[in-house]
Amino acid sequence: MAERKRIALNYRTGYDFAAGIVIYIQNIIKGFKMLDDSMRPHLTIIYSESSSIDELKNINYPYIRYYKYKPIKPTLFSRGINKIFREFFNTIPIKRHSFPKDIDLLYPHFDMEETYYYKKRIYWKPDFQELHYPVYFSKEELNYSFEFMKKIAANPDFTLVLSSQDSFNDYNKFFGPFKNTVKILPFTSNLPDLTRYSTEATLKKYNIKKKYFLIANQFWPHKNHMLALEALRETVKEYDDFTLVLTGKKSTYRDKRYFVNLEKFIIDNKLQNHVKMTGFISREDQLVLMKNAVAVIQPSLFEGWSTVIEDCKALGQFVIASDLDVNKEQLNANCIFFKRTDAMELSGHMKNILKNGKQVVPVNYTENIEAFKKNLVKVFELDK
Numbered sequence: 001m002a003e004r005k006r007i008a009l010n011y012r013t014g015y016d017f018a019a020g021i022v023i024y025i026q027n028i029i030k031g032f033k034m035l036d037d038s039m040r041p042h043l044t045i046i047y048s049e050s051s052s053i054d055e056l057k058n059i060n061y062p063y064i065r066y067y068k069y070k071p072i073k074p075t076l077f078s079r080g081i082n083k084i085f086r087e088f089f090n091t092i093p094i095k096r097h098s099f100p101k102d103i104d105l106l107y108p109h110f111d112m113e114e115t116y117y118y119k120k121r122i123y124w125k126p127d128f129q130e131l132h133y134p135v136y137f138s139k140e141e142l143n144y145s146f147e148f149m150k151k152i153a154a155n156p157d158f159t160l161v162l163s164s165q166d167s168f169n170d171y172n173k174f175f176g177p178f179k180n181t182v183k184i185l186p187f188t189s190n191l192p193d194l195t196r197y198s199t200e201a202t203l204k205k206y207n208i209k210k211k212y213f214l215i216a217n218q219f220w221p222h223k224n225h226m227l228a229l230e231a232l233r234e235t236v237k238e239y240d241d242f243t244l245v246l247t248g249k250k251s252t253y254r255d256k257r258y259f260v261n262l263e264k265f266i267i268d269n270k271l272q273n274h275v276k277m278t279g280f281i282s283r284e285d286q287l288v289l290m291k292n293a294v295a296v297i298q299p300s301l302f303e304g305w306s307t308v309i310e311d312c313k314a315l316g317q318f319v320i321a322s323d324l325d326v327n328k329e330q331l332n333a334n335c336i337f338f339k340r341t342d343a344m345e346l347s348g349h350m351k352n353i354l355k356n357g358k359q360v361v362p363v364n365y366t367e368n369i370e371a372f373k374k375n376l377v378k379v380f381e382l383d384k
Helices: 015-033 053-059 076-089 139-153 165-175 199-205 225-235 258-268 283-291 307-315 325-330 343-356 366-379
Strands: 006-011 042-047 064-068 105-107 121-125 158-162 181-184 212-215 243-247 275-279 295-298 319-322 335-338
Touching: 006 015, 015 053, 015 307, 015 366, 042 053, 053 064, 105 121, 139 158, 139 165, 158 165, 165 181, 165 325, 181 366, 199 283, 225 243, 225 258, 225 343, 243 283, 283 307, 295 307, 295 343, 307 319, 307 325, 319 343, 335 343
Parallel strands: 006 042, 006 105, 042 064, 121 158, 158 181, 212 243, 212 295, 243 275, 295 319, 319 335
Antiparallel strands: none
16 A cells, blocks of 8 residues: 555634634544545644644544644744745745654645645635625734735645635635636534533523524634624514524634623623623534524625534534525525525525524435545545
C-alpha cells in the first residue's frame, strides 16, 4: 500500500471565536473517516488552549496525532535575517519550531515564519463578506485580506479552496483573472446520533413550552437578527401561541451595540414572552432544537456555505431563508425564500406556516455525503 498522505489540520480556534471553523474542520475529519482505508490520510491536529479537542477525539479517526501549538516570539535579529533570505534566496534560515515538519501539507494554510517552508499550499476562504460589508471590518483587516488574496491569485503554485460557486463568482469578480488553482468543496453535515438525546428533556432544559421557530446563528451584525425580530413583531399581531428561539453567544466584537439593540427592541415592542435566548449551547442540544422547530429561519445578509442550512438538510427540516444566491445554491427542497430586507415578507411566511403547516419532502442526504467524499479525494489528491 502507498504511504498515507500526511495532512496537518489547523484547529487553533474555539467555539467562542469561530464556531463555523470548528465545525468545518470536524466535518473534514469525519469525511476522511468515511473514505476507504487506503485513501485515509494521516492527520496531525494543530490545536491551542481554546480548541475543542475532546470532540475531535470522540470522532475516533484511526490515523491521528495531536500537536499543541506553542508560539515562539521571534527576535528582531531573526526577523531581519529571515527577511533578507526570503527576498533574495526564497528561504528562511531561522525557523521557529512550534509546527511539525513531517507533513505533506497544512490545511488551511496560513502565512507566517513557522509555515514558510511548507512548499505545497492549499488555502481556504469561506466567503468574501468583507468585500460586500466592509463596514463590519477595520481598515487593517480589509487591507490585509485584499493583499493576501491578491498574492494567492498571482501565484500558479497555490491552491485556493472555496465552499461555494457563489464564493467563486466573488473571487473571479474581485481578483480575476487569477493564476492559481481554485477548487470548490461544499461541506456536508455529519450528524451525531440524536436518538440518545431526549427532546422533552432538551425543551425543558431551555424552558421552551410553546411551538417555536429557531434561529441558530452567532450574534454577528450580518446575521440580520433585527429583521427577524421585526417580522416577529408583525406575526404576533395575528398568532400569539409561539416563540422565536435564538441560540448563540450573546456578544460580538464586530458591533458592541448589536446585542444591546436587539434586547432593547424586544423590550420596546413587548416581545419578551415570544423570544427565548438560550446563549451558547452544545451542538447536540442545538440540533435537537433544530429538528423539533416549526421551521428554521436563516435571515442572513451574507453567508458562505451555511452550516445551519446543511444541518437542516441532513435533519429534513424546513428552512425560511433570505434570498442570497448562495442560499439558493445550497437549498433546492424544503425551503422558501424572502427578500433579505423585507420583514413583512418573512412575517408572511411565518404566518402561513403557523396557519397551514409545512410540506417536507424526503431527501436522500446520502447523495450529498457521497459527493463530499469524492470532492475530498480530489481536493487533497488522496488518490495520487
